[in-house]
Amino acid sequence: MPRPAKKSVDPLELFGQRLVQLRKAKAWSQERLALESGLARSYVGGIERGQRNIALLNIYRLAEALRVPPSALLEAPH
Numbered sequence: 667m668p669r670p671a672k673k674s675v676d677p678l679e680l681f682g683q684r685l686v687q688l689r690k691a692k693a694w695s696q697e698r699l700a701l702e703s704g705l706a707r708s709y710v711g712g713i714e715r716g717q718r719n720i721a722l723l724n725i726y727r728l729a730e731a732l733r734v735p736p737s738a739l740l741e742a743p744h
Contacts, residue, residue: 678718678719681713682715685728686714688739696710703728703730
């Protein structure tokens with residue numbers, strides 16, 4: 667009997683979940699993160715919802731704003 671297909675994990679959703687964790691750990695709103703990173707709040711919201719395929723430059727901007735290494739944003743959400 668064939669095994670059921672494994673549900674694939676959406677990397678955009680995982681990235682968004684991790685960004686939310688790091689933002690909330692600083693008790694920041696999306697607006698605060700947007701201001702600190704120089705990105706639009708609606709763009710940050712889209713990233714957090716897994717709706718945006720974020721560019722490498724913006725990963726670095728978010729990491730710098732959050733004062734974490736860029737690799738921290740690529741870790742699996744806890």
